[in-house]
Amino acid sequence: MSTEYNGYVTAERIEGDDAGPLAGRTVAVKDNISTEGVPTTCGSAMLAEYAPPYDATVVERLTDAGATIPGKTNMDEFGMGTTTETSAHGPTENPAAPGHVPGGSSGGSAAVVAAGDADMALGTDTGGSIRCPAAFCGVVGIKPTYGLVSRYGLVAYANSLEQIGPIAPTVEAAAELLDVIAGPDEHDATTRDNEGAVDGLADAADGDVEGLSIGVPTELIEGADEAVVETFWDAIDDLEAQGANYHEVTLPSLEHAVEAYYVIAMSEASSNLARFDGVRYGQSGGHEGNWNESFANAREKGFGEEVKRRILLGTYALSAGYHDKYYRKAQDARAWVKQDFDEALDEADVLASPTMPVPPMEMGESLDDPLQMYLADANTTPVNLANLPAISVPAGKTDDGLPVGLQLVGPAFGEETLVRAGSALA
Ligand code: GLN
Secondary structure (H helix, E strand, O other), X not given: OOOOOOOEEEOOOEOOOOOOOOOXXXXXXXXXXOEOOEOOOOOOHHHOOOOOOOOOHXXXXXXXXXXXXXXXXXXXXXXXXXXXXXXXXXOOOOOOOOOEOXXXXXHHHHHHHHOOOOOXXXXXXXXXXXXXXXXXXXXXXXXXXXXXXXXXXXXXXXXXXXXXXXXXXXXXXXXXXXXXXXXXXXXXXXXXOOOOOOOOXXXXXXXXXXXXXXXXXXXXXOOOOHHHHHHHHHHHHHHHHOOOEEEEEOOHHHHHHHHHHHHHHHHHHHHHHHHEOOOOEOOOOOOOOOHHHHHHHHHHHHOOHHHHHHHHXXXXXXXXXXXXXXXXXXXXXXXXXXXXXXXXXXXXXXXXXXXXXXXXXXXXXXXXXXXXXXXXXXXXXXXXXXXXXXXXXXXXXOOOOOEXXXXXXXOOOOHHHHHHHHOOOO
């Protein structure tokens, strides 16, 4: 199934079992999640011809649960972007805001859900890539606690930060999908056996926020677009009217989160993407007999501009002499962010902010200024640094009709609270 907004990059159907909790439903899968024998390109020319020899654990769990996978969805190349415009397959348009980007990097997944071309979808979130497109397309997205969902078969971008998670039209449907994919996996040693943490998660979507305590970090409001902030406060008022209460908190470390995130993400990416050399993985670089030229040629042809930039910067940050100056400092900032979140979550059940500080950008205006694009991740990246769960639910629209998302952050394995609170809005 192709779409006029370019949501799918491969339309091969993968049929699920007859019975199971997701029987009869379609779940689109982001193109960096391995599907046996079905192209998995990561939005990159490097992997244009790659079809994995095995299924990711989450894909196995989907088909075992009866879901049908209608296709693989478009994404920023290797997950590097906030708009789905760095894809080698061309950009995806936002079905909920024509002429605008769907957010990224899981833009295809959010777009096919928003357009009704899949019942639900899987995305991946390294620094916001589930929550940003969910917010921009007016749907729900959950970034699970690190270790809740197996990453086996996910093509790694920055593995200490990322998780696979659900995108769906409602909180209840997102919770149902998370129920199916969550849980320990012998193929991924970072998964945790957190008995019952998310069992029957969909039942928690009862909208009961009586007595819920919400902390609002002022750092995540300052600097956000006025129309976004207005819509955000309307949603908080709505929660308050339903019995929740809120207070403002300050988390000084958050000012440094985007910088720390990009140093760590690029460093990990420079190591993870070393396997794409045309020999182990990727399109061959030719030049028989001279491996140096062959590798260089494969990478020159196979990678787009943003991916090259990040590999270069990541390699630089990890190199002898600069390691202490950049990478070590970023790790210190990461520990500080974790500590700030833990303290704030001692005094509140959840923390709330706009998911994105800006409404969806117009198509074609973001790639010229990478730094500006990185800053748009100010509210989402801290959560990945702290390995915490977060949900983005639709908060409303700006006067111009652009969707705005509300982000709720919870304690580790506190998905149930996020689902309960989020379902009061969507
Ligand atoms: N926009 C962020 C980045 O480019 C987040 C991407 C993601 O979560 N995969 O790194």
